[in-house]
Amino acid sequence: MSNNRSSTMNSPAIRKDTKAWKAQVWISFVAAAGLCGIGLAYLPGRDVDRAFMVMGYVFCMCTAFALSKYVRDNEGRRIDTPMWGLVVWGGFGLAMLLTAWGLGEMAINPTYKAFMGVSWLFLISSVFTLAKTLRDAHEALIADARREGMAMRNGRDE
Numbered sequence: 001m002s003n004n005r006s007s008t009m010n011s012p013a014i015r016k017d018t019k020a021w022k023a024q025v026w027i028s029f030v031a032a033a034g035l036c037g038i039g040l041a042y043l044p045g046r047d048v049d050r051a052f053m054v055m056g057y058v059f060c061m062c063t064a065f066a067l068s069k070y071v072r073d074n075e076g077r078r079i080d081t082p083m084w085g086l087v088v089w090g091g092f093g094l095a096m097l098l099t100a101w102g103l104g105e106m107a108i109n110p111t112y113k114a115f116m117g118v119s120w121l122f123l124i125s126s127v128f129t130l131a132k133t134l135r136d137a138h139e140a141l142i143a144d145a146r147r148e149g150m151a152m153r154n155g156r157d158e
Contacts (some may be wrong), residue, residue: 016140017109017133025133035119043116044108053106056099057120063092064124067129096124124155 017025036057043050072090073079103116 009029015136017136022133022137028122029130032119032123032126035152036116036123039112039116039119045106048103049106051126052102053099053116056095056102057123058125059095060092060099061127063088063095063109064127065131067092069135072132072135099157 025048040050040054040057061142067088070080070085074085099120103113103120106113
């Protein structure tokens with residue numbers, strides 16, 4: 001019994017986000033994606049400009065998810081190769097740079113550019129927050145399962 005108590009006392013606390021936080025994160029992400037979608041759907045100009053911006057926004061969103069996973073996976077110790085780090089960081093940087101360049105070069109109203117830029121940055125920010133929240137929830141589930149397994153094993157051993 002003392003063995004079980006000491007292993008429980010030494011294990012780190014499981015961080016769980018509140019329902020309110022999870023709701024806020026998802027609402028922010030959906031709002032950001034919706035604002036970007038509306039802005040891109042009504043983007044004035046040529047179809048090729050619209051297509052470029054859609055690809056840029058999707059590229060930025062996907063690379064932000066990949067970057068957040070890479071950073072989190074390598075937080076305690078490096079598990080990925082340096083080349084993979086270059087690919088992930090380079091992809092994110094390139095996506096952000098090219099999208100910013102495309103938005104800056106578009107011949108559209110400055111107010112519309114500002115709306116597109118702010119909604120784009122809101123999307124990227126909400127992606128990082130969503131990725132962290134999802135990862136925290138996943139790690140909490142794993143920790144709970146481990147604790148339940150240890151409790152069951154310790155219960156059988158006694």
